[in-house]
Amino acid sequence: MKRALERHLNILEFTLASLLRRKAKNLSLLAMYLLVIFILASLQFFVTALKREAAIILSDAPDMVVQRLVAGRQDLVPARYAAEIANIRGVTAVRPRLWGYYYDALNGANYTIIANDDPAIGPERVSIGAGVAKARNLAVGDLLPLISYDKAPVMLEISTIFPSNSDLIAADMIIISPGDFRQLFNFPSGQATDLAVMVRNPKELPTVAAKIAGQFPDSRPILKNEIQRTYQSIFDWRGGMTLIILASALFSFIIFAWDKAAGLSAEERKEIGILKSIGWETSDVLLLKFWEGAVISLTAFLVGTVLAYGHVFFLSAPLFAQALKGWSVVYPRFQLVPVVDVYQLAVLFFLTVVPYTTATIIPCWRAATIDPDAAMRY
Amino acid sequence: MRRSVQFLLFTAVSLTLFLLLPLHARHAQQHSGSQIAQLRRLQLTDLCLATEARYTRHPALADHHAPFQEHPLALEHFPSGSLILPSLPESDKP
Amino acid sequence: MIELSGITKSFNSGKPNQFTAVDNVTLTVNNQQITVFKGPSGSGKTSLLSMIGCMARPTSGRIFLHGVAAAVPFQQEGVDSVEITSLPERFLNQIRRSTFGFIFQQFNLVKGISVLENVMLPAYPTGEGQALFRARALALLEQFNIARLAGQRVELLSGGELQRVAIARALINNPSIIIADEPTAHLDSKLSQEFMAIVGRLKGEGKSVLIASHDPIVFDSPLIDALVEMRDGAVVASRSSR
Ligand SMILES: Nc1ncnc2c1ncn2[C@@H]1O[C@H](COP(=O)(O)OP(=O)(O)OP(=O)(O)O)[C@@H](O)[C@H]1O
Ligand SMILES: [Mg+2]
Numbered sequence: 199m200k201r202a203l204e205r206h207l208n209i210l211e212f213t214l215a216s217l218l219r220r221k222a223k224n225l226s227l228l229a230m231y232l233l234v235i236f237i238l239a240s241l242q243f244f245v246t247a248l249k250r251e252a253a254i255i256l257s258d259a260p261d262m263v264v265q266r267l268v269a270g271r272q273d274l275v276p277a278r279y280a281a282e283i284a285n286i287r288g289v290t291a292v293r294p295r296l297w298g299y300y301y302d303a304l305n306g307a308n309y310t311i312i313a314n315d316d317p318a319i320g321p322e323r324v325s326i327g328a329g330v331a332k333a334r335n336l337a338v339g340d341l342l343p344l345i346s347y348d349k350a351p352v353m354l355e356i357s358t359i360f361p362s363n364s365d366l367i368a369a370d371m372i373i374i375s376p377g378d379f380r381q382l383f384n385f386p387s388g389q390a391t392d393l394a395v396m397v398r399n400p401k402e403l404p405t406v407a408a409k410i411a412g413q414f415p416d417s418r419p420i421l422k423n424e425i426q427r428t429y430q431s432i433f434d435w436r437g438g439m440t441l442i443i444l445a446s447a448l449f450s451f452i453i454f455a456w457d458k459a460a461g462l463s464a465e466e467r468k469e470i471g472i473l474k475s476i477g478w479e480t481s482d483v484l485l486l487k488f489w490e491g492a493v494i495s496l497t498a499f500l501v502g503t504v505l506a507y508g509h510v511f512f513l514s515a516p517l518f519a520q521a522l523k524g525w526s527v528v529y530p531r532f533q534l535v536p537v538v539d540v541y542q543l544a545v546l547f548f549l550t551v552v553p554y555t556t557a558t559i560i561p562c563w564r565a566a567t568i569d570p571d572a573a574m575r576y
Numbered sequence: 577m578r579r580s581v582q583f584l585l586f587t588a589v590s591l592t593l594f595l596l597l598p599l600h601a602r603h604a605q606q607h608s609g610s611q612i613a614q615l616r617r618l619q620l621t622d623l624c625l626a627t628e629a630r631y632t633r634h635p636a637l638a639d640h641h642a643p644f645q646e647h648p649l650a651l652e653h654f655p656s657g658s659l660i661l662p663s664l665p666e667s668d669k670p
Numbered sequence: 671m672i673e674l675s676g677i678t679k680s681f682n683s684g685k686p687n688q689f690t691a692v693d694n695v696t697l698t699v700n701n702q703q704i705t706v707f708k709g710p711s712g713s714g715k716t717s718l719l720s721m722i723g724c725m726a727r728p729t730s731g732r733i734f735l736h737g738v739a740a741a742v743p744f745q746q747e748g749v750d751s752v753e754i755t756s757l758p759e760r761f762l763n764q765i766r767r768s769t770f771g772f773i774f775q776q777f778n779l780v781k782g783i784s785v786l787e788n789v790m791l792p793a794y795p796t797g798e799g800q801a802l803f804r805a806r807a808l809a810l811l812e813q814f815n816i817a818r819l820a821g822q823r824v825e826l827l828s829g830g831e832l833q834r835v836a837i838a839r840a841l842i843n844n845p846s847i848i849i850a851d852e853p854t855a856h857l858d859s860k861l862s863q864e865f866m867a868i869v870g871r872l873k874g875e876g877k878s879v880l881i882a883s884h885d886p887i888v889f890d891s892p893l894i895d896a897l898v899e900m901r902d903g904a905v906v907a908s909r910s911s912r
Contacts, residue, residue, distance in 0.1 A: 201797030208794035210580040212787070219782035252623055259621040312618060327624070360615065367615055369624045394619055425621050465781075472778045473791070475725065476839065477767035479760075482795040493583065500590035507597050511604075530624050535608040536601035570766075571720035578800060 209482060213489040228494050235502030235550055236509070237517075242542050243510040244518055245434075247534035251366055252429045259425065260293070260394035261403060264410060265418045272418075274389040279414060283395060286409050288402040294390030296379050300344065300372065307333050307527035311372045313379035321375050325358035329369030329528035342372070347384040354378065365530035395419075462561045470562065474570040483566040484559060491558030495551040503543065511536040672699040672722060672847070672878075673751075677731035679717050679903075691717040692728070693903035699880065700896070701737055701846075704873055707882040708889045709900035715882035716851050718900070722880065723849045724754055724766040731755070735769070767796060771840030773850040777832050779824045779839070786811065786820040789838045796843065803842060810838040814868070830861045837868060847878045854885045862887040869893065 217224045264283065266275045277294060284292040296313035309330055324342055336342060338359055344352045360368040379385060397406050407419040470483055478486075509515060514532045679692040692714040699705050699722075707715045720726045722733060736751040754765060771792075779788050786807055793803035811817040814834040819827065824835065833853070840848055850869075854862040862885060869879050870893040881888055889897055899907040 203797075204799055205795055205797035207578070207580045207584075208797070208800055210583065211578060211800065212783075212791070212794055214579045214583055215783050215787055216780075248623065255620055255623060258616050258619055260619050263621070310624070314618060316617065329624070364615060366623050367620060371624070373618070422621075429622070469780055472780055475774070475778065476772060476792040477763065477843070478792075478795050479763050496587065497590070500587065500594050504590060504593045504597070511601075528624075536597075536604045538598040538601040540598060569726055571716075571723075571725035575716070 205482075206485070209485050210489050210493075213486055213493060216486075217490065217493060224494065228498055231494060231498035231550075231554075232502045232505075235498050235546070236506050238546060238550075239503045239506035239543070240509050240515065240517065242539070242546065243506055243537070244515050244532075244534070246539045246542065247510065247537045249430065250537050251534065253426070255367060256422065256426055256429070259422050261397045261400065261422050262395040262407060263420045263425075264393040264395055265420065266392075266414070266416055267418050268416065272392075274386065274391065275393055275417075277388045277390065279417070280390070280393050282413065283393065283410055286406060286413075288398050288406050289395060290398050291396040293394045293396075295392055295394055296376055296385065297391050298379075298383060300382075302333070303345075305333055305527055308370065309372050309528070310370050311374065311379065311382070313376040314373050315376055316373070321377050322354055323357045323375070324354035324378075325360065325371075325373040326356055327360050327368035327371040327528075328362040328365055329530060330372060331356075331359045333528050344382055346382045352378065352382050362531055363533050365533065369530035370528040462565060466562075467565050470565045471568060471572050474566070474568060475572075477570075480566045483562065487559045487562045487566075488555065491555035492551075495554040499547060499551045503546075507536070507538075510534065671701050671736040673734040673736065674698070674722070675732050675734075677718070677721060677728045677733065679714070679721060679726070680729045683729060691903050692721070694731070695903075695905050697898065697905060697908065699878065701878050702873060702876050703895035704869060704879045704881065704893055705896040705898065706889045706894050707880070707898045707900060708884060709906075710884070713900040714903040715900055717903075719849050719851055719880060719882050721755075723770045723772060723847075724762045728755055735765070767792065767843055769845055769847055771843065771845035771848045773836050773840045773848065773853050775852040775855050777836040777856075779832065779835060781825055782823060784821050785816065785824055785827070785835050788824055788835055789842055791842075792839060793842050806844075807838065807842055810841055814838055829857060830864065833857060833861065833865060834868075837865075841872075845877070847880065848872060850879065850881045850883075852883055852885075853881060854883060854888055859887055866891045866893055 264275065264279070265272050266279070267273060275294065280292045280294050283289060298311050300309045300311050301307075302309060307330075326336070326342065330342075331337070334342070336356055336359070338356050340356050342354045342356055344354065346352050354374060360371070362369075374382070380387065395406070395410075397403055403421055407421060410417055410419050473483055473486075474480075509517065510532075511534055514534070519529070519532075674695055674697040677692055677695045677697075678690065680688060680690045682688050695718060707718065709715055717726070721728050733754050734751045735754060752765070754762065757765070780791065786804075789807040789810060790800075790803055793807075796803075808817065808820065811820055814837065816831055816834050816838075819831060819835075824832065827835065840850075848869075854865055857865065866888065869881070872879055873893070873895075881894075883889060888894070896908070896910045898905055
């Protein structure tokens with residue numbers, strides 16, 4: 199037992215000495231390997247965490263949203279739709295919603311404005327997201343000046359600024375009372391942006407949706423699970439896009455690694471012969487080669503993954519910010535709640551560490567099985 | 577200390593960190609349930625990721641194609657899009 | 671004592687280019703002596719030595735090792751010899767590591783790593799604690815006056831220094847038999863004489879030394895105890911100086 203351990207330590211010792219011989223080459227290989235794993239793992243952490251956040255938000259979403267289309271474009275919904283939908287069997291509640299976008303000419307930002315008759319807001323009071331507060335340099339108690347569609351200024355007192363840990367939901371949000379909303383946008387009364395419909399039994403959702411579509415041919419019911427599906431594919435698509443860009447990097451890395459690992463030079467072949475001739479067994483040589491692959495790939499995998507975790511969950515993924523930010527003026531700080539998908543990490547492990555280590559060992563197999571006396575004939 | 581022992585210690589430390597990741601994540605998830613009630617009552621459906629694109633910041637859904645068509649590098653779903661470039665804001669023009 | 675009986679080594683047997691490198695050699699090599707194998711190129715010296723050193727198996731014949739078998743775990747009680755040609759690979763390797771030390775014509779040192787690491791190399795897979803064989807390696811370097819080169823990479827050494835590193839490496843596992851194949855082929859006469867002096871010292875320490883050579887400095891040396899002359903794979907003359 200102790201001897202077996204010592205044998206491993208000794209052979210590992212020689213592996214490290216022999217890797218250090220080509221220090222520049224092996225360090226750059228390690229750095230490149232580490233970078234690839236770092237980026238892949240970051241991406242994976244990021245997307246998994248975003249999916250989780252989206253799923254949590256969606257769990258509060260209404261069972262169904264009903265929009266009205268005019269010539270194929272979304273339009274305002276008359277209040278009578280709400281009353282009639284409420285009468286459909288199985289529908290428990292219909293809530294007309296008022297929301298829209300406000301373009302801030304001062305800094306080019308787009309805010310999302312939602313009307314809510316929360317008593318905490320009340321007329322001429324407003325709750326805003328941290329992103330809006332930062333873009334306009336505002337604090338609680340300040341006045342938020344908005345310009346209405348009548349070109350009249352609307353002054354609203356800020357009662358709440360949502361803390362930045364809710365940025366992913368509320369960074370660009372302005373919540374005002376329905377009265378202020380209608381005044382701001384000159385919004386026709388008796389109309390809503392869309393309707394949020396709650397249904398008693400989720401199994402009845404398709405039936406209710408069909409009834410609504412039949413009753414109002416210009417309406418478009420959107421089910422919660424359709425929204426869920428769309429979000430999943432957006433994240434998969436965005437993640438996939440980055441992957442395509444990465445694929446080229448990954449590919450060149452694979453070629454590099456393959457060349458490094460598979461091309462057994464005459465020098466290395468001779469070295470294996472020497473080791474055999476001075477008493478190393480085939481299994482000792484293969485152990486040496488195993489460590490040679492494992493030292494690099496295991497280090498890259500472990501360190502790369504841990505760094506990626508820190509990058510995404512402690513530093514809010516600064517490397518991805520540019521890709522996701524696009525032209526946004528209000529950009530949330532991603533304080534993602536960490537999620538680790540063990541299965542995906544295992545896949546990453548089997549796609550990186552295992553092939554590299556194997557590619558290091560396999561070409562040595564033949565060289566390691568030569569007769570020890572071959573070294574006498576160099 | 578021997579180089580091999582140093583290496584094994586380093587690997588043990590990084591392996592420990594690695595194995596702590598899922599534990600840390602679970603811990604963080606359990607202590608993150610503080611979503612603001614006022615926001616939950618809004619029954620939102622989306623995240624505030626990129627505020628400029630209507631499909632990423634739409635309390636319902638824009639339309640079926642919108643999420644996939646606006647990126648300059650996107651593979652275009654509609655033939656006309658491959659002929660016309662997205663226009664730049666006045667300030668960004670060379 | 672090493673006892674060879676009817677050792678034959680054929681290459682490519684059964685094929686048209688079949689070649690018998692060692693032909694029916696029967697021979698006894700005594701312990702704690704210097705035995706030199708002499709003969710023209712291609713006479714089968716290297717082939718014979720590699721069979722004695724458990725590196726290759728003979729096509730036929732048997733090799734017995736007497737009095738050197740302490741390292742073999744399966745040794746029967748009361749029997750002080752092993753027949754090595756029939757042993758499985760694993761045991762052969764074990765015997766080779768513990769009983770034989772090899773010095774090659776080209777020295778066969780590993781480039782890029784230090785002198786000390788080169789010397790320790792045969793000890794790595796034995797599972798011995800590093801502290802032990804490291805101390806032994808340093809003592810060997812000290813003994814050969816190359817201790818100051820311990821951290822040096824081997825590419826930078828002179829021929830004589832390389833030679834001494836190679837000898838130190840052959841001794842690291844405390845073998846009782848040293849096998850040297852053309853050890854002086856790359857050395858000038860002064861270094862060759864120095865080599866013979868070292869070999870004499872090793873004999874004094876109780877080791878057996880087997881040398882293949884066609885260098886007169888080696889086979890005419892007063893230090894050697896036995897000379898075996900080979901031609902075309904066969905032993906043509908064998909004489910003992912004592
Ligand atoms: N693997 C092999 N396959 C075929 N022939 C071989 C092989 N190894 C050695 N031989 C042949 O066996 C013969 C004896 O070789 P060996 O190396 O033992 O001679 P040697 O006495 O050591 O010669 P030298 O003094 O030149 O080193 C040579 O003719 C050589 O060509
Ligand atoms: Mg020879």
